[in-house]
């Protein structure tokens with residue numbers, strides 16, 4: 001990570017700018033939500049940094065402070081928002097278009113603040129997001145030239161808004177599925193590739209590069225590679241910056257990482273897991289392209305195998321049919337419906353079925369994750385933690401890990417890891433749940 005014990009964390013003084021490439025449903029639900037919460041017209045439900053507590057010491061000590069009082073996190077009043085989009089809509093227009101938050105209850109009371117947040121011109125390449133075209137796009141002589149323009153945007157944003165620190169969270173569309181190639185193998189190859197406008201460098205990678213060059217920690221909310229390449233990880237290490245990703249864990253995958261650990265704990269077998277979704281927002285439209293869907297599918301499919309460890313339990317998990325489908329269905333807007341049919345088996349192999357029908361709201365689940373990631377990444381940066389932040393796996397469908405290390409997907413292991421990381425940075429005892437001390 002590298003993780004530091006009992007570290008002196010620099011104070012969260014001054015303003016924290018949160019920069020989002022992509023100002024669509026998730027970003028505007030997050031921005032409007034934070035502004036509404038500041039004004040007392042809503043509560044930060046779903047946010048661990050705002051609502052969570054952490055136990056310190058023994059169960060008998062009665063010491064469970066709020067996480068935000070235990071570690072130094074930026075205050076919601078000190079946050080400033082910015083971002084880029086290929087459309088010119090300001091945050092009010094984009095939030096209205098996304099149709100997630102209620103116009104009268106949540107958007108109109110903060111209309112002026114939202115209208116003041118206007119997207120900067122984006123770096124975009126159609127072949128990476130086939131279903132969208134927009135007017136608010138930069139032109140440049142090379143991909144390096146485009147990245148330099150992003151760096152200039154970041155500098156200007158910081159100065160204009162008087163920010164002390166910046167954090168970036170990619171909330172842009174899911175780009176088409178790509179594996180890393182030789183241009184991603186090292187920072188030198190990547191920079192040469194930027195100068196030569198190499199085809200394999202995606203727009204999200206230009207944002208990640210620009211942010212890291214400008215000293216801005218980077219989190220990737222989509223499943224495409226973005227910062228998850230050797231070249232950009234090398235840059236993060238060189239700049240001593242934390243990075244994290246990929247793909248916000250919100251609806252159906254959240255359910256999987258809650259249920260699958262339970263089946264495994266009880267040594268119940270799994271024959272198949274069929275997941276299908278209908279959603280009608282712009283994200284759904286983008287994912288209607290098979291190549292963007294492929295990025296999402298890979299991210300969603302990885303979860304079960306890592307949790308169930310078929311290599312250790314071939315009788316229980318050696319032959320699972322795992323299918324994931326996403327269907328674009330406009331009438332639903334952001335209110336996704338995710339169905340799961342789970343075929344499990346028990347004693348002597350007798351089959352049973354579980355059906356889950358999750359009528360969720362995608363961006364309502366994603367917004368608090370954006371907030372937590374921004375605050376925890378800012379904390380990590382002030383605590384001198386750099387490179388891949390595995391303790392933030394809790395938030396991801398496809399957590400980044402160092403090469404050769406499999407990711408932890410079990411939500412409860414992830415939460416324990418997150419809280420123990422916070423305890424470790426404070427120099428407090430880690431909680432192992434052994435409990436032997438109560439019987440001494």
Ligand SMILES: NC(=O)c1ccc[n+]([C@@H]2O[C@H](COP(=O)([O-])OP(=O)(O)OC[C@H]3O[C@@H](n4cnc5c(N)ncnc54)[C@H](O)[C@@H]3O)[C@@H](O)[C@H]2O)c1
Nearest residue numbers: 022024025026085122171172173174222248250282283362
């Ligand atoms: N909502 C969820 O529950 C959820 C969960 C996991 C991941 N995600 C991911 O988060 C991302 C955002 O989701 P959303 O629902 O807000 O989608 P959205 O379509 O509403 O917003 C994405 C925005 O990104 C913009 N964009 C695309 N390429 C860009 C570029 N190169 N530069 C700047 N802007 C660009 C689009 O114009 C759009 O406004 C998607 O990648 C999605 O897959 C969402």
